[in-house]
Amino acid sequence: METVLEKLAILADAAKYDASCASSGAEKRNSMASKAIGSTEGMGICHAYAPDGRCISLLKILLTNYCQFDCHYCVNRVSSNVRRARFSVKEVVDLTLGFYQRNYIEGLFLSSGIIRSPDYTMEQLVRVAESLRREHKFAGYIHLKTIPDADPLLLARAGAVADRLSINVELPREESLARLAPQKNPERIRRAMGGIRLKIEEAKEARKESRHAPRFSTGQSTQMIIGADSTDDLAILGSAANLYGNYKLSRVYYSAFSPIPDASAVLPLMRPPLMREHRLYQADWLMRFYGFAVEEIATGAVGGMLDLGVDPKLAWALQHRECFPVDVNRAAREVLLRVPGFGTKSVKQMLSSRRWRSLRLEDVSRLCRGIKTAMPFIVTADWQPGAAIDRLDLREKVAPQGELFA
Amino acid sequence: MRLIRLPHETDVAGWRDAARAALLVGEPPEALYWVVGDGAAGDLFEGDEAARTPIVAPKVPRAFITLTETVILHRDPGRFALLYRLLWGLQAQPQLLEDASHPDVHEAEQRAKAIRRDIHKMHAFVRFREVEEPEGAIFIAWFEPDNFIVEAAAPFFMRRFTGMRWSILTPDRCAFWDGNSLRFGEGVSRDQAPTEDRLEALWRIYYANIFNPARLKVAAMTREMPRRYWKNLPEAELIGPLIEAAGERAQAMVAAAPTAPSAHAAAEARRRPVAPIVDADPPQTLAEAKAQAVGCRRCPLWEPATQTVFGEGPASARLMMVGEQPGDREDLAGAPFVGPAGKMLDRALAEAGVPRTEVYLTNAVKHFKFEPRGKFRLHKTPDTGEIAACRFWLETELAFVKPQLTVALGASAAQALLGRKVTIGRERGRVTALPNGEALWVTVHPSYLLRLPDEEAKAREYARFVEDLRGAWAWRATK
Numbered sequence: 001m002e003t004v005l006e007k008l009a010i011l012a013d014a015a016k017y018d019a020s021c022a023s024s025g026a027e028k029r030n031s032m033a034s035k036a037i038g039s040t041e042g043m044g045i046c047h048a049y050a051p052d053g054r055c056i057s058l059l060k061i062l063l064t065n066y067c068q069f070d071c072h073y074c075v076n077r078v079s080s081n082v083r084r085a086r087f088s089v090k091e092v093v094d095l096t097l098g099f100y101q102r103n104y105i106e107g108l109f110l111s112s113g114i115i116r117s118p119d120y121t122m123e124q125l126v127r128v129a130e131s132l133r134r135e136h137k138f139a140g141y142i143h144l145k146t147i148p149d150a151d152p153l154l155l156a157r158a159g160a161v162a163d164r165l166s167i168n169v170e171l172p173r174e175e176s177l178a179r180l181a182p183q184k185n186p187e188r189i190r191r192a193m194g195g196i197r198l199k200i201e202e203a204k205e206a207r208k209e210s211r212h213a214p215r216f217s218t219g220q221s222t223q224m225i226i227g228a229d230s231t232d233d234l235a236i237l238g239s240a241a242n243l244y245g246n247y248k249l250s251r252v253y254y255s256a257f258s259p260i261p262d263a264s265a266v267l268p269l270m271r272p273p274l275m276r277e278h279r280l281y282q283a284d285w286l287m288r289f290y291g292f293a294v295e296e297i298a299t300g301a302v303g304g305m306l307d308l309g310v311d312p313k314l315a316w317a318l319q320h321r322e323c324f325p326v327d328v329n330r331a332a333r334e335v336l337l338r339v340p341g342f343g344t345k346s347v348k349q350m351l352s353s354r355r356w357r358s359l360r361l362e363d364v365s366r367l368c369r370g371i372k373t374a375m376p377f378i379v380t381a382d383w384q385p386g387a388a389i390d391r392l393d394l395r396e397k398v399a400p401q402g403e404l405f406a
Numbered sequence: 407m408r409l410i411r412l413p414h415e416t417d418v419a420g421w422r423d424a425a426r427a428a429l430l431v432g433e434p435p436e437a438l439y440w441v442v443g444d445g446a447a448g449d450l451f452e453g454d455e456a457a458r459t460p461i462v463a464p465k466v467p468r469a470f471i472t473l474t475e476t477v478i479l480h481r482d483p484g485r486f487a488l489l490y491r492l493l494w495g496l497q498a499q500p501q502l503l504e505d506a507s508h509p510d511v512h513e514a515e516q517r518a519k520a521i522r523r524d525i526h527k528m529h530a531f532v533r534f535r536e537v538e539e540p541e542g543a544i545f546i547a548w549f550e551p552d553n554f555i556v557e558a559a560a561p562f563f564m565r566r567f568t569g570m571r572w573s574i575l576t577p578d579r580c581a582f583w584d585g586n587s588l589r590f591g592e593g594v595s596r597d598q599a600p601t602e603d604r605l606e607a608l609w610r611i612y613y614a615n616i617f618n619p620a621r622l623k624v625a626a627m628t629r630e631m632p633r634r635y636w637k638n639l640p641e642a643e644l645i646g647p648l649i650e651a652a653g654e655r656a657q658a659m660v661a662a663a664p665t666a667p668s669a670h671a672a673a674e675a676r677r678r679p680v681a682p683i684v685d686a687d688p689p690q691t692l693a694e695a696k697a698q699a700v701g702c703r704r705c706p707l708w709e710p711a712t713q714t715v716f717g718e719g720p721a722s723a724r725l726m727m728v729g730e731q732p733g734d735r736e737d738l739a740g741a742p743f744v745g746p747a748g749k750m751l752d753r754a755l756a757e758a759g760v761p762r763t764e765v766y767l768t769n770a771v772k773h774f775k776f777e778p779r780g781k782f783r784l785h786k787t788p789d790t791g792e793i794a795a796c797r798f799w800l801e802t803e804l805a806f807v808k809p810q811l812t813v814a815l816g817a818s819a820a821q822a823l824l825g826r827k828v829t830i831g832r833e834r835g836r837v838t839a840l841p842n843g844e845a846l847w848v849t850v851h852p853s854y855l856l857r858l859p860d861e862e863a864k865a866r867e868y869a870r871f872v873e874d875l876r877g878a879w880a881w882r883a884t885k
């Protein structure tokens with residue numbers, strides 16, 4: 001029998017390939033009335049960062065890394081020879097509370113390999129969350145990975161105690177799933193996500209009517225693995241757009257396929273550059289907050305792939321020079337949001353500021369970080385880019401030198 | 407120049423009183439010099455006395471008060487003067503704070519942002535250590551904030567760790583929670599704080615193992631967790647060694663040849679065969695047809711949708727109702743007529759005296775056709791090709807259920823059943839014949855009623871719809 005320390009090493013290692021870390025978006029609550037521990041105040045907190053740049057906000061572990069499934073990209077697949085371990089419900093509860101009391105974490109993100117049956121596994125996950133919530137009145141964040149084949153009743157129990165539920169679609173295309181994760185059923189995954197969206201919305205409606213209506217998780221998310229199959233970026237973004245629209249996901253996580261110990265022979269030998277994952281997140285951001293459609297992002301891509309050299313907004317702008325320069329003192333919000341180097345916040349400030357003064361380049365540079373990038377695309381009270389926008393070497397001129405991304 | 411001494415670093419009230427007094431006599435910002443406690447005053451030069459215009463009724467917007475309360479927590483000695491400059495500017499330009507690119511506004515916003523970040527980082531990086539005391543465990547942390555934020559950051563810990571006794575010690579101020587009240591005291595030195603905790607070994611193991619050596623991004627880490635915090639983070643001592651070993655570990659993973667599956671895996675594989683692909687033999691029962699339709703790829707509508715929404719109801723039903731296609735809710739729930747149009751239909755059925763449980767309900771097209779529009783999915787009418795492709799399933803359902811009467815709800819359904827375009831107004835409310843001679847009854851789709859803009863038309867059309875349903879039910883009873 002392994003000690004808790006050994007199990008933690010194995011089961012944290014097994015969980016790290018899930019990129020999701022968010023602890024935001026839960027309903028606000030605290031422990032003032034219950035005199036227990038735990039609170040969620042909207043924004044999640046990253047309590048530490050690992051040298052891979054990822055935020056550590058939750059105790060992210062597997063209940064067990066034994067699994068019946070044989071998904072080739074997964075370190076826990078049945079055919080892998082990694083060491084196996086299994087936590088008891090109580091061990092996870094104690095670890096969560098102990099870490100939480102020391103302010104190491106915002107809560108728990110619990111997932112599991114499939115053992116015995118989907119229902120059995122799901123029930124174990126739910127029992128951990130129920131014990132935390134009911135026995136310990138724990139009010140911190142709980143994210144449960146959901147098993148699509150599990151009984152809807154278990155899903156309802158999970159939603160009653162978790163802040164977020166997630167089901168990984170894993171791969172952007174169904175054919176790839178069939179090849180790399182033969183026991184996973186894409187239709188069932190989608191059905192489960194549809195069911196969760198319905199439950200979230202019904203609970204929200206019911207809570208509008210009465211504050212005592214039973215609660216249900218406030219969000220769901222998913223993860224797609226990038227680079228384990230040959231799907232190109234635009235197809236990935238298309239899938240993501242569809243998932244956002246269909247299931248109102250809080251987030252789609254893109255996880256560049258990473259080499260794992262004891263890899264399956266079916267997988268590509270080359271891992272995708274981490275920059276690809278970064279560009280996908282940027283494009284995802286453009287879709288969600290900047291009003292870009294996948295088709296527009298596509299115009300800045302080459303052969304279906306986002307440009308690794310420049311960010312997707314700049315790539316788009318370089319292909320649409322006819323839309324520029326735009327006058328910072330006059331252009332509408334949607335137009336300003338399309339200027340490379342401008343973020344939603346800086347645009348908001350410019351809009352507010354320009355009611356009181358005519359913005360000069362200096363003013364703009366105070367409000368946005370990427371003024372160098374923005375310059376050829378804007379006009380201010382004292383700045384005209386002239387013919388800069390038509391220069392053939394514009395890309396080299398504005399592309400950030402030495403990307404701030406290691 | 408006049409010297410103003412504030413008793414302590416975060417004295418908002420003191421600053422406010424002094425600033426208000428200065429405004430009332432019209433002292434311009436350059437005439438004031440602000441220090442805290444017994445801080446050195448520096449050289450106070452005698453400037454030309456500027457003309458003073460007393461400001462009789464100083465005004466400040468609500469946003470400025472909030473900004474002051476935040477900015478004053480900053481360690482920058484220039485913050486008092488900055489705030490007074492803003493206050494002064496606000497008297498001439500009440501909307502000054504909206505001018506985000508104004509140098510002073512910008513600077514104050516930057517300071518406020520630094521404070522919010524500092525508070526956020528304190529919430530993140532405080533690490534409690536458990537100490538056993540006769541009256542029970544107490545959790546003690548040592549933290550070194552950049553600014554004067556202990557009072558501002560402490561209530562968060564109270565709300566979160568209500569059920570614990572805890573203290574947060576810092577060089578400036580300390581916060582104490584005994585389970586009932588929050589108190590503050592003078593700063594202390596680091597040696598007052600405990601140096602270890604029984605869970606730190608576990609926490610370090612967790613930190614080391616959640617890190618993926620194949621994705622080293624040190625700059626991204628230090629941007630969010632700057633080095634100055636490391637000395638008080640128990641996990642930080644691992645950072646150096648983890649970074650150093652990362653390259654080799656990642657390479658080893660790539661270099662390692664794939665191993666043969668374990669015996670355990672082989673056993674599992676035998677136990678749990680891969681799910682068979684749905685076979686394509688003609689279905690023998692309605693349930694079999696439903697199962698086969700799950701994997702239907704006869705037209706492209708399956709791809710963006712969630713699932714096939716097959717008909718529902720008793721296979722022995724004598725009445726079958728056919729709608730156009732599932733909508734947003736039906737697509738998610740996997741059952742026909744559960745959304746707004748379904749609710750409308752339920753109401754009308756009840757009013758017409760038709761028990762829903764005795765009706766087989768289905769759609770002409772089994773997948774939801776939509777166009778994504780921002781966060782919504784807009785219903786799109788299926789085209790002739792899609793209706794034709796999906797007729798396979800509709801006919802299968804008709805063949806198994808063999809209803810005495812089929813009701814087409816709306817034009818798409820009627821088209822699917824009759825194989826031609828249909829004008830509802832001309833054919834509704836009476837029995838016509840399907841191509842195979844069976845009986846058909848045509849009426850509107852309930853979603854048509856939802857779309858009618860004015861209430862009067864809605865009521866009229868609803869009554870007609872109920873009449874149609876009643877008529878269909880009565881006709882079936884005569885058979």
Ligand code: SF4
Nearest residue numbers: 702704705772773796
């Ligand atoms: S709409 Fe009908 S024909 Fe088209 S894929 Fe779906 S079930 Fe098949």
